[in-house]
Amino acid sequence: xxxxxxxxxxxxxxxxLTYQQFVERYLRKxxxxxxxxxxxxxxxxxxxxxxxxxxxxxxxxxxxGKSRVxxxxxxxxxxxxxxxxxxxVSEFAERWLMGCEPEDSDVPTPRVLYLKDWHFVKDYPxxxxxxxxxxxxxxxxxxxxxxxxxxTDPEMYQESDDISCSDYRFVYMGxxxxxxxxxxxxxxxxxWSANVCGKKQWLFLSPSQRxxxxxxxxxxxxxxxxxxxxxxxxxxxxxxIWTECIQEENEIIFVPSGWYHQVQNLEDTISINHNxxxxxxxxxxxxxxxxxxxxxxEYIEDIRDICDDFEGLCxxxxxxxxxxxxxxxxxxxxxxxxxxxxxxxxxxxxxDDTIQHSSLTVQQLAxxxxxxxxxxxxxxxxxxxxxxxxxxxxxxTLNDPRFSELCIKVGNTYRxxxxxxxxxxxxxxxxxxxxxxxxxxxxxxxxxxPGDLVSCIDNAVENLNRKGSKGSIHLGELA
Numbered sequence: 001x002x003x004x005x006x007x008x009x010x011x012x013x014x015x016x017l018t019y020q021q022f023v024e025r026y027l028r029k030x031x032x033x034x035x036x037x038x039x040x041x042x043x044x045x046x047x048x049x050x051x052x053x054x055x056x057x058x059x060x061x062x063x064x065g066k067s068r069v070x071x072x073x074x075x076x077x078x079x080x081x082x083x084x085x086x087x088x089v090s091e092f093a094e095r096w097l098m099g100c101e102p103e104d105s106d107v108p109t110p111r112v113l114y115l116k117d118w119h120f121v122k123d124y125p126x127x128x129x130x131x132x133x134x135x136x137x138x139x140x141x142x143x144x145x146x147x148x149x150x151x152t153d154p155e156m157y158q159e160s161d162d163i164s165c166s167d168y169r170f171v172y173m174g175x176x177x178x179x180x181x182x183x184x185x186x187x188x189x190x191x192w193s194a195n196v197c198g199k200k201q202w203l204f205l206s207p208s209q210r211x212x213x214x215x216x217x218x219x220x221x222x223x224x225x226x227x228x229x230x231x232x233x234x235x236x237x238x239x240x241i242w243t244e245c246i247q248e249e250n251e252i253i254f255v256p257s258g259w260y261h262q263v264q265n266l267e268d269t270i271s272i273n274h275n276x277x278x279x280x281x282x283x284x285x286x287x288x289x290x291x292x293x294x295x296x297x298e299y300i301e302d303i304r305d306i307c308d309d310f311e312g313l314c315x316x317x318x319x320x321x322x323x324x325x326x327x328x329x330x331x332x333x334x335x336x337x338x339x340x341x342x343x344x345x346x347x348x349x350x351x352d353d354t355i356q357h358s359s360l361t362v363q364q365l366a367x368x369x370x371x372x373x374x375x376x377x378x379x380x381x382x383x384x385x386x387x388x389x390x391x392x393x394x395x396x397t398l399n400d401p402r403f404s405e406l407c408i409k410v411g412n413t414y415r416x417x418x419x420x421x422x423x424x425x426x427x428x429x430x431x432x433x434x435x436x437x438x439x440x441x442x443x444x445x446x447x448x449x450p451g452d453l454v455s456c457i458d459n460a461v462e463n464l465n466r467k468g469s470k471g472s473i474h475l476g477e478l479a
Contacts, residue, residue, distance in 0.1 A: 003203070003225060009245040009253070014038040014133065019417055022135045027190075027280045030256040032204060032245070035133070039194060039250045044129040048270055049197045053249065055173060055270050057093040065090030067123050074112040074178050077223060081181065082114070089115075096175055114174035114265075120272075121169045130272055133252065136192050137417050139276035140336060142167050143409050147402045148335070150324050168275035179264040181223050182213065185255065186323060188284040189275040194252040198269025202245040207258035212236035219295075225262050257284040279371035282333070286375050289329060292322045293384055311384060326384045331392050333372045334447050334456075338397060339410045340365045340372075341460045344473065348464065360418040370475040373457050379450035392447045394456070 014035035026033050039045055047063075050056045067089045072082040087095075092115050099110035120129065132139075144150075145167045168186070172193075182205075185191045193200075203225060205213060213222045215233050222229055222237060229237045246266070247253050255261060257277075277285055296317040304310045319325040324332070344365050347358045379385070397403050447453050461473050 003242050004240065005203070005242045005244045007243050009034055009202075009204070009243060011036065011251075014135070014252070017135075019134055023280070026254055026256070030207070030258070030281070032243075032256055032259060033254050034245060034247060035135070035252045035254065036250070038133045038252055039130070039196075042130040042196070043127075044196050044270075044272065045250065048129075053197055055096075055197060055268050057097055060173075061090040061093040064120075064124065065093070067118070067120075069115050069118045072114045072116050072178075074114050074174075076111075077181075080220070080223065084116075089118075092173070096173075099175060112175060112177050114172070114178035114180070116170070116172055116180075118171040118173075119166050119169065120171040122167055130194070132274065133192075134417055135254070136190075136274060136276060137413055138278045139274065139413075140278050140332075141187070141189060141276050142169060142274065143406065143413065144332060144335070146409065147406045150328050150332070151319060170273045170275075172271045172273060173269070174265045175268050176265055178269075180262065182221060182225055182260055182262040184210075184258055184260045186275055187277060188257045188281070188288045189277045190257055190281055191255040191273060191275045192252055193247070193255065193271050193273045195247050195249050196270040196272060197249050198265060198267040198271075199249065200247040200269060200271070201264045201266055202247060202253065203262050204243040204245065204255075205240055205260040206243075207260075209240055210258065210260060212240045213260060221260070257281040279368045282371050282375050283378075286329065286378060289318070289322060289324070289326060290382065293318050293326065293382075296321065315384065326379070326382060330376075330379065330385075330447070330450060330453065333375065334392055334453050335397060335403065335406060336410075337369060337372045337453065337457055338394070338403070339407045340368050341457075341464075342407050343411055343414070344369075345464060348473075358419060361414045364414055364418060366473045366475065369457060369461070369473075373454055373475055376450040376453045376457075380454070382450070385449050394445045394447065 009032050011034040015037045017035070025031065047059055048056050065088060068086055069089055069092060070084045071087055071092055072084050074082055076083040078084070092113065095110070095113055099113075168189070211218065213225075213234065213236070214220065216235065222234055225237075225240075225242075231238060245253060293314065297314045300307075300310075300313060300317070307313055315325040315327065319328060344362065347362050347365075445456070447456060457475070461475060465473060
């Protein structure tokens with residue numbers, strides 16, 4: 001039986017959409033959309049594409065050929081993904097070109113290879129291939145990884161490990177027929193994908209239908225929706241209803257949290273993809289961590305009695321399988337909470353001109369804090385925090401140059417998104433004010449649990465309001 005495909009993804013001109021409209025219609029409602037008109041000035045659309053609209057493989061081999069990348073063999077399954085191997089970009093380009101033989105040639109049918117997850121921005125920071133559209137700038141994930149590693153446990157990383165020091169900004173390159181199996185994005189993040197050249201077919205499944213693509217035990221999902229899916233193994237699959245999108249060249253698709261999707265390149269294609277999350281989908285990340293923690297604990301339950309640090313092993317396995325664990329996430333949201341408090345401290349104590357020009361930023365920062373507090377309240381009941389030994393010292397955090405860098409990035413981000421009129425906003429001073437004005441944060445206070453974070457946010461907001469700011473913050477009214 002074929003797939004039931006109903007409806008299409010909305011498509012509109014991104015230049016006619018405001019940031020606030022995007023937030024209200026798509027981020028908060030968790031709905032996909034295709035945006036046009038946002039890639040006209042991208043260098044990638046000129047350098048990376050030939051005159052006839054195909055990938056300029058010689059350009060990649062000449063300028064970026066030494067980069068080491070992961071390449072998937074689309075015809076070979078390995079566990080829940082396609083088998084991958086590492087090679088240079090120049091080797092990948094050579095293999096791709098070798099596959100472009102005439103149909104009547106003596107060359108055997110080549111494997112369909114797909115270059116995936118190339119950390120291009122990390123490899124070539126001075127080559128500005130594109131500009132992230134304003135709708136996707138509120139990106140906590142990549143802002144954080146530009147300043148910190150995701151993992152704090154030294155057993156979880158080495159200096160050169162991709163998982164500890166990289167980002168979630170990728171380039172994908174694949175010939176016609178290359179594809180990605182059914183999946184939902186890492187961390188259940190948002191993603192955006194821009195077609196520099198070529199055409200893609202997307203098949204989407206809404207989050208409310210997630211259970212229909214899993215087996216009876218909710219452990220394994222369908223690999224390829226176009227294959228002969230076993231009704232015995234996946235009894236709900238026949239009930240799925242899909243939404244199709246054909247993404248053309250120079251179009252950007254926004255993929256919301258938790259939407260399962262399978263993607264195929266209908267032509268030779270290059271795309272730029274980011275994974276990201278912020279206040280609006282923070283709950284998706286915590287819900288995934290909670291489910292995956294339960295799975296990790298269940299998997300090794302039979303060794304609990306002989307394991308010296310059962311909880312620590314659960315958390316290490318969670319980080320290895322999911323990309324972060326409970327404590328990585330707690331430290332992540334805590335650092336952002338402190339950064340937002342610093343910005344609020346600076347803005348609400350500013351002069352009348354600062355207050356007038358920053359009202360939208362103040363609202364957004366308060367909203368971010370409210371969502372962080374809401375998630376921390378949910379985290380308080382999690383079993384995995386009971387034996388946590390690692391701590392986040394507030395004084396060390398505030399005095400860390402990496403935290404100053406994060407504060408500046410946060411301030412610049414919201415100024416660019418929300419305050420289009422130029423004005424004097426010293427973002428560097430914001431991180432100085434938070435350490436100077438919130439004295440209780442400097443007395444060696446520690447954030448060891450989600451409850452500590454809730455108390456810290458409440459005390460900071462109360463302190464800020466009590467000290468006579470020109471505005472007041474009421475978090476309970478926002479989240």
